[in-house]
Amino acid sequence: MKQKYLGDDVFEQIKDFDHHWLTKEEKLLIDKLILNKKLKERYKNHGLCWECKQPNTDDKWCNPCNAKHFQQNFKNWTSDNDDIDKFIQDTQLSANNYNKVLEWIPYGRFYDIKYIAKGGFGKVYKTNWIDGKIWHWDNKIQKWYRPYPDSKVALKSLNNSKNVRLEFINEITSHYKLNDSGGSIIRLYEITQDPDTKNYMMILDYAKGGSLRNYLDKSYNELNWEAKIHNLWRIAYGLNEIHKIGLIHRDLHVGNILHNGETSAFITDMGLCKPADYNALENTTKSVYGVLPYIAPEILRGQNYTKASDIYSFGIIMYETISGLPPYHDISHDKNLALKICQGLRPTFNIKVPQLIVHLIKSCLDANPLNRPSALEVRGILSQWDGDILRYSKKTEIEKQIKEADEINNKLQTNVTSTNLSYETHLEAIYTKTQQIDISQLKINDNDQNNVSKIKENFRK
Numbered sequence: 344m345k346q347k348y349l350g351d352d353v354f355e356q357i358k359d360f361d362h363h364w365l366t367k368e369e370k371l372l373i374d375k376l377i378l379n380k381k382l383k384e385r386y387k388n389h390g391l392c393w394e395c396k397q398p399n400t401d402d403k404w405c406n407p408c409n410a411k412h413f414q415q416n417f418k419n420w421t422s423d424n425d426d427i428d429k430f431i432q433d434t435q436l437s438a439n440n441y442n443k444v445l446e447w448i449p450y451g452r453f454y455d456i457k458y459i460a461k462g463g464f465g466k467v468y469k470t471n472w473i474d475g476k477i478w479h480w481d482n483k484i485q486k487w488y489r490p491y492p493d494s495k496v497a498l499k500s501l502n503n504s505k506n507v508r509l510e511f512i513n514e515i516t517s518h519y520k521l522n523d524s525g526g527s528i529i530r531l532y533e534i535t536q537d538p539d540t541k542n543y544m545m546i547l548d549y550a551k552g553g554s555l556r557n558y559l560d561k562s563y564n565e566l567n568w569e570a571k572i573h574n575l576w577r578i579a580y581g582l583n584e585i586h587k588i589g590l591i592h593r594d595l596h597v598g599n600i601l602h603n604g605e606t607s608a609f610i611t612d613m614g615l616c617k618p619a620d621y622n623a624l625e626n627t628t629k630s631v632y633g634v635l636p637y638i639a640p641e642i643l644r645g646q647n648y649t650k651a652s653d654i655y656s657f658g659i660i661m662y663e664t665i666s667g668l669p670p671y672h673d674i675s676h677d678k679n680l681a682l683k684i685c686q687g688l689r690p691t692f693n694i695k696v697p698q699l700i701v702h703l704i705k706s707c708l709d710a711n712p713l714n715r716p717s718a719l720e721v722r723g724i725l726s727q728w729d730g731d732i733l734r735y736s737k738k739t740e741i742e743k744q745i746k747e748a749d750e751i752n753n754k755l756q757t758n759v760t761s762t763n764l765s766y767e768t769h770l771e772a773i774y775t776k777t778q779q780i781d782i783s784q785l786k787i788n789d790n791d792q793n794n795v796s797k798i799k800e801n802f803r804k
């Protein structure tokens with residue numbers, strides 16, 4: 344008869360083995376006792392659950408036992424919204440590791456709530472969470488093991504989310520799907536509700552470096568090429584994770600990419616992140632949400648969002664990370680700028696930038712979405728450069744070009760901080776406010792598209 348589960352006698356014989364470091368004799372015994380391939384695989388990878396005496400389903404995680412613990416607690420909490428309750432309960436019942444668990448946390452479990460920023464659709468706060476994230480079930484004390492009490496987290500509210508539950512659920516769904524994305528997307532932990540405003544709030548990883556823009560303002564002059572490319576690679580990695588599961592971010596800009604202040608950037612703000620086929624359902628309002636310099640020209644013309652329009656936004660983020668300057672920082676961000684972007688205007692560098700990098704940015708910013716690379720291709724190129732620079736072989740093309748650029752820039756003595764002093768207040772207005780552009784006012788005719796080729800080269804050769 345096929346072995347469906349381990350008998351108590353088997354458990355007793357193997358319970359003291361270290362599944363990671365089995366001796367020869369132990370291995371032989373396991374082969375003899377566990378005949379079912381799947382059970383054996385699970386045992387070898389994740390060890391035993393001492394509660395049900397079966398192999399774990401993930402490291403320190405037994406899905407059936409943990410689902411039972413969560414289920415027993417369902418009666419003790421509610422978000423006062425059936426859809427949100429159901430969403431959280433489903434994650435708890437299906438979770439195969441702690442990354443996939445969401446919880447409902449009463450607002451009272453947070454202290455020192457401090458406002459940090461206003462996003463496109465809500466506010467962001469930093470706070471301390473008394474309990475901290477669940478890691479695994481502790482069978483001895485019959486409680487969840489939470490190794491980091493009083494941990495710093497970010498709270499993100501959605502404006503009027505008490506009325507727009509659908510949007511809120513959309514955002515938490517997108518975030519949740521990406522909780523396994525190799526740390527390139529800010530992780531969603533929990534959901535809570537502000538008792539005064541009744542707004543629902545998401546509890547996310549706290550990034551101490553703030554937004555990528557904050558980080559560039561503070562640290563740009565200390566960033567070498569290696570750090571810039573590494574950050575861009577992380578962002579491209581996250582974007583590819585989003586595209587891989589069929590979503591489009593739709594609102595990618597430096598304000599909603601966060602930085603941990605050390606080596607890594609993360610994508611966040613999934614408010615507009617929607618399935619690639621969402622356009623079909625969208626009503627045809629002639630308005631665009633987003634931050635103007637990052638919006639692809641075809642979107643300004645009223646076309647639908649695509650993965651390629653995310654790549655355009657990424658191209659602008661590349662420009663910004665490499666130059667340190669916000670795009671079009673010296674001109675006003677009005678409908679004239681929108682028109683010029685449609686006619687082919689792109690940001691320009693005031694430093695020498697390796698031709699390979701210029702080429703990648705230009706292809707991301709190509710007026711024709713079909714000519715732009717995919718997120719996977721961009722990730723691949725940046726990953727290659729990241730590796731090349733780290734090896735210090737000085738033989739690769741990117742290294743040669745970087746060396747050459749550094750020599751020229753040192754002679755130019757271009758100091759970015761001397762040119763960007765005035766945009767601080769300007770920036771507030773651009774990056775924290777979601778602009779709504781009335782496309783009908785742009786009156787772009789089809790000839791503009793033909794003019795693109797005539798527009799002079801914007802990047803320094």
Ligand SMILES: [Zn+2]
Binds near residue numbers: 393394405407408
């Ligand atoms: Zn179990």
